[in-house]
Amino acid sequence: MAMGIQQPAFLLRKRPFQESSEIVDLFTPERGRVSCVVKGAKRKRLGGSLSQRLQLFRPLVVRFQGRGDLKTLLDAEELHEPYTLFGEGFYAAHYANELLLRVLQQEESYAELFADYASLLEVLEADSSPRAPIRRFEWSILQTLGAEPDLSTDANGEPIDPDKWYHFVDNTGWLDALEHTASKPAPGRWLLALAINEPEAWASKFARELCRTLLLPYIGEAPFKSRLLWQQQAQQQ
Incomplete structure (x- = not known):
């Protein structure tokens, strides 16, 4: 019996493959993004029961094998039921999945980001407002990529002045915004509030625009399906 590689995992996406199989994209802490074939996913006697265990936002332990970019999924064990997400939290979690699909690499370690993703789902299940948690998760991605700017000092190494714009x-x-006009100005007081993790600052429009600007080189300009659905849902309320 093939042993394979065992990893904690979250499902990010399922896609049909050939007549009766699926390709699943998994987020793992030590192997990064892992794409696997679930053979016979549409046939209960073959991979159907395995496919049913693979649900979004459910903590898993998976076992897979293969040498190429596309592995074969051998087994998946549920650690507990999927996180229950509603409203904005539901769309925020799907947005997080889309972000991960764009930035994760194969065969790279993402232990801290994996833990941050699990924490995000816990918070989204319990918190009615996802705006601050999703901004913090975007910042976690930037930290993982080594792309987050220092929020407490300026380009000259001087402390950020709460009364200035940057x-x-x-x-x-x-x-200093008075001397340069390279981007939208940011108030120093907000930068310092972000630096000390104030929830109000992370929930602000400024934090959203900052994270999107910094992530753009890594995620591209293609629209996010979850973001469009989120906006449509907000307009209907």
Whole structure:
């Protein structure tokens, strides 16, 4: 019996494959993004029962094998029921999955980001407002990519002044908005609030725009399906 590689995992996406199988994209802490074939996923006697255990937002332990980019999923064990998500939390969790699908690499370790994702799902299940948690998760991705700017000092190494406004310049840092106009200005007081993790600051429009700007080189400009659905849902309320 093939032993394979065992990893904790979360399902990010399922896709049909050939006549009766599926391809699943998994997020694992030590192997990063793992794409696997679930053979016979549409046939209960073959892989159907295995496919049914693979649900979004459910903590799993999976076992897979293979040498190429596309592995074969051998087994999956549920650690507990999927997180129960409603409303904005539901859309935020799907958005997190789409983000991960764009930034995760294969055969790379993401232990801290994996833990942050699990924590995000716990918070989204319990918290009625997902805006601050999803911004913090975006920041976790930026930290993983080594792309997060220092929020407490400017490009010259001077402490951020709460009474000033700043522009962020790639590969440089925060510059005085009175002297540079490279991007939308950011108030120093908000940068300092983000630096000490104030929830109100992370839930702000400024934090959203900052994270999106910093993530853009890594995620591209293609629209997120979850974001469009989130906006449509908000307009209907």
